[in-house]
Amino acid sequence: MTVSASVADAFxxxxxxxxxxxVVVVTLFTALLTAPQRDEIGEFYLGNRDMSPLRNGLAMCGxxxxxxxxxxxxxLVALTGYDGLLYLCGTVVAWMMVLLLVAEPLRNSGRFTxxxxxxxxxxxxxxxxxxxxxxxTLTVCALYLVAQLVGSIALLxxxxxxxxxTTRTMTVIIIGSIVTIYAAIGGMxxxxxxxxxxxxxxxxxxxxxxVMVLNRFDWNVDALLSSATAxxxxxxxxxxxxxxxxxxxxSKLDFxxxxxxxxxxxxxxxxxxxxxxxxxxxxxxRTSVVWAVGLVGFVCLMAAVLGLGATAVVGRETIExxxxxxxxxxxxxAGELGGEVxxxxxxxxxxxxxxxxxxxxxxxxxxxxxxxLYGEVVRKGKAKETEELGVARIAAxxxxxxxxxxxxxxxxxxxxxxxxxxxxxxASAILPTIVYSLFWRGFTARxxxxxxYGGLLASVLLVLFSPVVSSTPNSxxxxxxxxxxxxxxxxxxxxxxxFLLGWLGSLLGPPQEETVYEDFEVRALIGADQR
Amino acid sequence: xxxxxxxxYGSSVPHQPPSEQRGDPFSPAxxxxxxxxxxxxxxxxxxxxxxxAAYRRFGTWATVLSVGAFLSYVxxxxxxxxxxxxxxxxxxxxxxxxxxAQFAVIGMTAWLxxxxxxxxxxxxxxxxxxxxxxxxxxxxxLPAGRRLRAx
Numbered sequence: 001m002t003v004s005a006s007v008a009d010a011f012x013x014x015x016x017x018x019x020x021x022x023v024v025v026v027t028l029f030t031a032l033l034t035a036p037q038r039d040e041i042g043e044f045y046l047g048n049r050d051m052s053p054l055r056n057g058l059a060m061c062g063x064x065x066x067x068x069x070x071x072x073x074x075x076l077v078a079l080t081g082y083d084g085l086l087y088l089c090g091t092v093v094a095w096m097m098v099l100l101l102v103a104e105p106l107r108n109s110g111r112f113t114x115x116x117x118x119x120x121x122x123x124x125x126x127x128x129x130x131x132x133x134x135x136x137t138l139t140v141c142a143l144y145l146v147a148q149l150v151g152s153i154a155l156l157x158x159x160x161x162x163x164x165x166t167t168r169t170m171t172v173i174i175i176g177s178i179v180t181i182y183a184a185i186g187g188m189x190x191x192x193x194x195x196x197x198x199x200x201x202x203x204x205x206x207x208x209x210x211v212m213v214l215n216r217f218d219w220n221v222d223a224l225l226s227s228a229t230a231x232x233x234x235x236x237x238x239x240x241x242x243x244x245x246x247x248x249x250x251s252k253l254d255f256x257x258x259x260x261x262x263x264x265x266x267x268x269x270x271x272x273x274x275x276x277x278x279x280x281x282x283x284x285x286r287t288s289v290v291w292a293v294g295l296v297g298f299v300c301l302m303a304a305v306l307g308l309g310a311t312a313v314v315g316r317e318t319i320e321x322x323x324x325x326x327x328x329x330x331x332x333x334a335g336e337l338g339g340e341v342x343x344x345x346x347x348x349x350x351x352x353x354x355x356x357x358x359x360x361x362x363x364x365x366x367x368x369x370x371x372x373l374y375g376e377v378v379r380k381g382k383a384k385e386t387e388e389l390g391v392a393r394i395a396a397x398x399x400x401x402x403x404x405x406x407x408x409x410x411x412x413x414x415x416x417x418x419x420x421x422x423x424x425x426x427a428s429a430i431l432p433t434i435v436y437s438l439f440w441r442g443f444t445a446r447x448x449x450x451x452x453y454g455g456l457l458a459s460v461l462l463v464l465f466s467p468v469v470s471s472t473p474n475s476x477x478x479x480x481x482x483x484x485x486x487x488x489x490x491x492x493x494x495x496x497x498x499f500l501l502g503w504l505g506s507l508l509g510p511p512q513e514e515t516v517y518e519d520f521e522v523r524a525l526i527g528a529d530q531r
Numbered sequence: 532x533x534x535x536x537x538x539x540y541g542s543s544v545p546h547q548p549p550s551e552q553r554g555d556p557f558s559p560a561x562x563x564x565x566x567x568x569x570x571x572x573x574x575x576x577x578x579x580x581x582x583x584a585a586y587r588r589f590g591t592w593a594t595v596l597s598v599g600a601f602l603s604y605v606x607x608x609x610x611x612x613x614x615x616x617x618x619x620x621x622x623x624x625x626x627x628x629x630x631x632a633q634f635a636v637i638g639m640t641a642w643l644x645x646x647x648x649x650x651x652x653x654x655x656x657x658x659x660x661x662x663x664x665x666x667x668x669x670x671x672x673l674p675a676g677r678r679l680r681a682x
Contacts, residue, residue: 082626086608089633093601096637100594100644225622239624240616241608252609259605263598286648290641297634439587518574525583526573526660 012340012347013159019348024178024355027197031182031190041385044392045112045367047188049280055196056284057291060275062195064266064292065202065299067151067354068419073300075326076244077307078319081232083244083255084307088300090259094266095293102267103276103289105438108527109520110277114270114434115372118448121437121520122512125445127380130372132452136429137270137372139456140422141365142402144269147418148358149176149407154415155350158328172407179355180400183362184393188278191359198356203295205349206302209330212337213309224305227312234316254487258420261491265423268430271357271364282527306330313337325416362399369395413476417488421463424491428498429455436502438524441517446509447502455498462490572666573659582655589647597640604629
């Protein structure tokens with residue numbers, strides 16, 4: 001499509017810019033004000049540990065819901081109806097694993113990073129394990145960070161059409177620099193502030209638009225569904241499964257594989273896990289996660305209304321005409337319902353969302369680099385706190401620059417592909433290690449190393465030899481064909497592989513000392529409210 | 532920290548004999564020395580065993596049921612669309628109703644989990660934690676060195 005097909009005109013673009021800039025200025029100032037004043041490493045990693053459960057829950061929700069949910073999932077609902085709704089359900093179900101199994105024992109036994117938990121569980125060979133974990137964490141964070149930055153280019157495309165190389169570079173550099181400043185200077189307190197601001201804006205924004213949609217249909221959901229069916233031009237098939245992932249058994253299996261990675265991967269995403277370690281009291285953590293579940297569930301329900309509303313009000317053909325993935329659905333809907341002002345608000349919201357998630361990721365990667373890699377592997381725990389803090393800030397800078405470089409190199413990549421790969425790696429490399437170390441007495445360092453490296457390699461290799469990279473017109477190399485793995489999402493193979501490798505390695509390796517696990521088990525359940 | 536540990540032994544933990552005691556009365560072997568000693572004697576404590584089992588059982592079952600419910604919903608939608616497309620009322624099909632039911636399952640599970648933890652786990656954990664802290668308080672009076680930076 002041409003430039004004229006974009007969703008906003010000059011006024012709308014300017015308004016978006018002003019709104020976005022004011023949020024950025026306010027949050028940047030706050031990040032500077034709340035930055036860790038004393039050179040305490042704990043404050044940089046964990047931030048304020050005495051926040052109320054609601055604020056913690058908002059921050060978790062903010063870390064989790066990216067622009068992909070706001071634009072991508074609603075677009076998926078708008079274009080594919082039933083399959084999109086199914087996808088939204090998975091986004092919420094993912095929190096069950098966190099709430100029920102991982103959150104409390106992880107916080108009780110942890111300190112700053114997941115590496116600390118593993119070091120307590122596998123003290124004999126903590127350095128190689130920390131190294132392996134850091135490699136996995138960095139891969140996941142880098143992939144997800146690049147997805148966010150590439151997403152900013154995709155978002156800009158909605159306004160000005162296909163951006164030229166200069167605009168593209170400028171966007172990535174500006175967004176990337178803001179993200180780096182949040183993470184490097186503000187540390188966790190700054191990141192938390194922007195997460196809370198973003199989550200409040202997100203909840204308020206989607207509620208506002210959803211209320212307008214429902215109001216238009218006199219609060220009659222059936223009328224909304226029938227208008228959406230009519231607007232889709234597909235008849236009843238719109239509200240039946242199979243539009244997106246129904247092409248054949250391979251495609252159906254692919255969808256299951258994707259859902260598996262999403263539902264299990266969340267509990268192992270580094271930036272979400274870092275939030276779990278922050279609350280000082282177990283009770284506060286539990287209530288926080290319940291808040292997060294509620295907020296995420298609410299936003300996803302509203303997103304479903306937005307997606308259906310977009311098809312009902314704007315029509316499927318128009319949405320698909322502007323962006324074949326449907327990312328423009330919410331923006332078009334906002335334009336139809338509330339004119340330029342609402343479009344500007346929603347697009348500013350999308351940019352802030354993207355920024356906040358990127359900041360959380362940069363910080364998680366920096367913590368892992370500074371604490372696990374530098375503090376414990378390189379300096380063997382002898383680094384002073386001020387030294388480690390300096391390294392953490394430099395690491396954040398490094399991650400930011402790395403993310404920008406990759407985003408500029410890979411700007412044409414599908415953001416969903418990158419994000420789904422990150423989820424698959426988290427679920428198949430990091431999750432087995434967490435679950436085994438929390439709940440299985442026989443888990444050993446060799447099992448941890450095998451499942452971390454093995455899960456990582458399995459997911460990356462499977463994607464490399466999948467249709468994502470070669471053999472189809474949408475692949476990165478459409479002309480080559482080395483795709484012997486038929487699925488785009490490796491989860492259904494790589495997650496069992498990760499668990500299997502962890503189990504095998506533990507059987508083969510030298511056994512752990514019994515007392516270590518007993519001590520760990522007591523700590524994970526009883527913990528102690530940390531001082 | 533608590534310096535007068537005998538007072539707390541007497542008041543908050545009724546089954547603990549007030550005499551000078553290193554480990555726990557239920558511990559099978561003489562308690563090992565070192566900062567982990569308190570925790571290891573707790574590990575053999577029958578109350579700890581039962582609360583740990585209760586925590587795991589609930590967590591595992593609740594996760595398997597809620598995640599399993601969702602995954603079977605995905606499988607049903609993919610491979611049995613005929614069943615999912617039955618109309619219930621208006622445009623609401625069985626599949627859409629099940630999607631809403633997922634949210635209900637999530638809410639229900641979260642509520643049951645919080646209730647289970649409050650009723651069955653938290654009180655016992657609090658009691659055991661007081662015991663560990665008492666024990667560590669006792670140890671701390673010995674020259675413990677840099678215990679906090681032990682790892």
